[in-house]
Amino acid sequence: MFLFTLDRSSNESLTKQVYEQIRDGILTKKLREGEKLFSTRELASSIGVSRNVVLEAYEQLIAEGYLDVRPRSGTYVAKGSSLQVITDYAYVQSSFQEKNTECIPNSYIDFRAGNPAIDHFPRGKWGSLAKEICSDLPEHAFGYTDAEGAMELRDVLAHYLLRVRGVKCHPSQIIITSGATQALHLITELLCGKGNLIAVEDPVTDEMRAIFSYAGAKLYPVSIDERGIIPELLPLKENPRFVFTIPSHQFPLGGTLPIQRRVQLIEYARKKDCFIVEDDYDSEFTYEGVPVPSVQGLDPERVIYVGTFSKILAPALRIGYVVLPYELIKDFRKLKWFTDRHTSSLEQLVLARFIEKGYLDRHVRRMKKIYRERRKTLVSCLRKHFTDAKILGQAAGMHLVVELPKVSFTEEVIERIKQYGVIVYPVERYALQEGLHQNKIVMGYGSLTVESIKKGIERLKMALEEQSNSLQ
Numbered sequence: 001m002f003l004f005t006l007d008r009s010s011n012e013s014l015t016k017q018v019y020e021q022i023r024d025g026i027l028t029k030k031l032r033e034g035e036k037l038f039s040t041r042e043l044a045s046s047i048g049v050s051r052n053v054v055l056e057a058y059e060q061l062i063a064e065g066y067l068d069v070r071p072r073s074g075t076y077v078a079k080g081s082s083l084q085v086i087t088d089y090a091y092v093q094s095s096f097q098e099k100n101t102e103c104i105p106n107s108y109i110d111f112r113a114g115n116p117a118i119d120h121f122p123r124g125k126w127g128s129l130a131k132e133i134c135s136d137l138p139e140h141a142f143g144y145t146d147a148e149g150a151m152e153l154r155d156v157l158a159h160y161l162l163r164v165r166g167v168k169c170h171p172s173q174i175i176i177t178s179g180a181t182q183a184l185h186l187i188t189e190l191l192c193g194k195g196n197l198i199a200v201e202d203p204v205t206d207e208m209r210a211i212f213s214y215a216g217a218k219l220y221p222v223s224i225d226e227r228g229i230i231p232e233l234l235p236l237k238e239n240p241r242f243v244f245t246i247p248s249h250q251f252p253l254g255g256t257l258p259i260q261r262r263v264q265l266i267e268y269a270r271k272k273d274c275f276i277v278e279d280d281y282d283s284e285f286t287y288e289g290v291p292v293p294s295v296q297g298l299d300p301e302r303v304i305y306v307g308t309f310s311k312i313l314a315p316a317l318r319i320g321y322v323v324l325p326y327e328l329i330k331d332f333r334k335l336k337w338f339t340d341r342h343t344s345s346l347e348q349l350v351l352a353r354f355i356e357k358g359y360l361d362r363h364v365r366r367m368k369k370i371y372r373e374r375r376k377t378l379v380s381c382l383r384k385h386f387t388d389a390k391i392l393g394q395a396a397g398m399h400l401v402v403e404l405p406k407v408s409f410t411e412e413v414i415e416r417i418k419q420y421g422v423i424v425y426p427v428e429r430y431a432l433q434e435g436l437h438q439n440k441i442v443m444g445y446g447s448l449t450v451e452s453i454k455k456g457i458e459r460l461k462m463a464l465e466e467q468s469n470s471l472q
């Protein structure tokens with residue numbers, strides 16, 4: 001059989017964990033059709049659970065047709081079971097790859113980037129503000145409101161963004177969206193018809209790339225180095241509708257764009273009469289030095305600034321925003337109205353009060369300490385277990401990239417690491433131009449405790465050692 005990873009602290013029962021791991025083993029063909037399984041007694045003693053746990057899991061799998069019992073012989077993987085489900089699995093994977101986070105069982109240590117520490121969400125404060133808002137609000141506030149969002153939030157946001165990110169705008173330039181995801185989708189719809197060109201940093205998040213491609217735009221990959229996008233590589237002959245960049249803390253490589261390149265970007269946009277779309281999703285969390293102000297502050301009429309509360313508070317809020325040049329406000333507002341009329345105004349009002357009362361600043365300060373500690377643990381564990389590890393990017397955000405010069409993170413290697421209960425993400429997954437980042441992985445640490453980070457790196461080390469031994 002294969003390696004089981006049971007998490008005794010999980011809310012999921014041991015029976016469910018055993019059941020899921022055998023079922024996944026069949027789906028991913030680690031357990032082949034006709035293969036004989038351990039007897040319930042053998043499996044129970046090898047993974048340290050009671051026999052009843054395994055019995056119940058086997059019974060469920062037999063009832064669902066994954067396993068067959070052959071009298072006086074044993075329990076086997078049933079014929080045809082993997083074939084049928086593999087087809088469904090492949091469909092789910094290819095139809096929307098970004099869905100994968102939801103299905104990862106708790107027992108894995110998942111280094112996915114961009115997951116904040118949601119266990120630290122300020123539930124108490126948020127809850128009491130929500131109650132307060134609910135009783136304070138006049139009746140009409142429970143009806144439809146303006147597509148651009150609650151003025152209370154846009155007002156405090158304009159002040160906050162100027163103070164914290166150097167964004168220069170009037171509140172009327174801000175439109176509240178359902179996350180940065182919606183903001184980017186609407187920007188693409190507004191500016192790009194089918195076949196129009198978008199110049200995109202490469203590598204970049206697969207989600208953002210998917211948004212642009214889905215709208216029918218053509219992507220022009222612009223390579224980056226350790227400081228971010230290289231403006232000299234922007235298209236000279238073609239005219240992109242916009243350049244997409246994450247200048248504060250590039251995803252995934254983590255560079256911070258120097259001022260000279262920021263100026264070059266603006267000059268390029270002016271010359272080509274296009275926009276710069278600046279995604280500023282996690283810049284509040286900077287652990288060394290001070291955060292560099294936004295590119296938007298350099299030219300508010302050329303830069304569309306996109307932000308989100310998914311990382312500083314929680315993705316579940318679905319509150320993001322876009323700061324627009326004046327000429328785009330009217331059409332963007334219309335598109336937003338057609339899409340969903342407006343983002344939940346009650347949540348917006350709670351958020352406005354949360355910022356106004358200074359709770360957001362306090363929360364960010366608290367989270368910074370937590371993330372700094374997690375990052376420090378990750379870096380020191382990586383250095384301890386991999387003496388040749390190179391850590392890339394600024395000390396910021398909730399992820400880093402590690403380069404292991406002797407490892408190529410192929411699918412086989414990633415799968416081997418997964419068998420050790422750890423999920424890591426190769427930078428190649430985010431690259432438009434393939435083959436340039438094979439020895440790098442992205443490691444998110446935002447949602448992992450110090451203990452899980454330590455355990456995860458130990459397991460990563462074991463998995464890579466086993467992989468290297470199997471090649472000798």
Ligand SMILES: Cc1ncc(COP(=O)(O)O)c(C=O)c1O
Binds near residue numbers: 114179180279309319
């Ligand atoms: C680069 C980048 N920008 C923004 C976001 C946030 O998206 P949203 O605000 O829709 O949660 C993400 C999500 O992980 C991201 O990776």
